[in-house]
Amino acid sequence: MFLEDKAREFLTEQVPKIKRISFRLNNAYKLDDLKKERYLRLIIWIIIRCNIMKKMMMKNPPHPGEILKYDYMEPLNLKVTSLAKSLHISRKSLSQIINGKAGISPDMAIRLSKAFQTTPIYWLGMQEEYALAQALHGKVTHEDILPVVTVS
Numbered sequence: 001m002f003l004e005d006k007a008r009e010f011l012t013e014q015v016p017k018i019k020r021i022s023f024r025l026n027n028a029y030k031l032d033d034l035k036k037e038r039y040l041r042l043i044i045w046i047i048i049r050c051n052i053m054k055k056m057m058m059k060n061p062p063h064p065g066e067i068l069k070y071d072y073m074e075p076l077n078l079k080v081t082s083l084a085k086s087l088h089i090s091r092k093s094l095s096q097i098i099n100g101k102a103g104i105s106p107d108m109a110i111r112l113s114k115a116f117q118t119t120p121i122y123w124l125g126m127q128e129e130y131a132l133a134q135a136l137h138g139k140v141t142h143e144d145i146l147p148v149v150t151v152s
Contacts, residue, residue: 061133063100064126072116073098087111103127 048071073083084094089111096102104112109123 060137061126061129063130064104064123065097065100065102067126068112069098083115086115103131 072078073080080094080098081091084091087094087108089108093102097104097108104123104127106120106124109120109127112118112123113120
């Protein structure tokens, strides 16, 4: 519940920021290209963070491969073959990640973080969120596990 509250708080804080930045960009005839680019990058960063926070609030988060496909590859018109070449991996390996058949390893997290200017923790965090959600909602109930130590 704490994570959901933090995510909701983050999202509500971002709306006024985006409005202010949009206003500055609309009245940007006085700004040089470098400042315009910085404002646009900031808006993109905020939108990406908001999408991440929304997904974190989900009880069933998407596979990191889905995020890779829809939030990174599609907006940049990247094909599986070209991204696989830039990451120095096989097309099959990347395809398995995108289709949710394989997870993000620490090595892959480093490759993706360098390619998309993120951090390895970002990718590994999504993988762990997904794996934990799968374990919690999976076939194994864990109901037969009793506490080793009881608190009195």
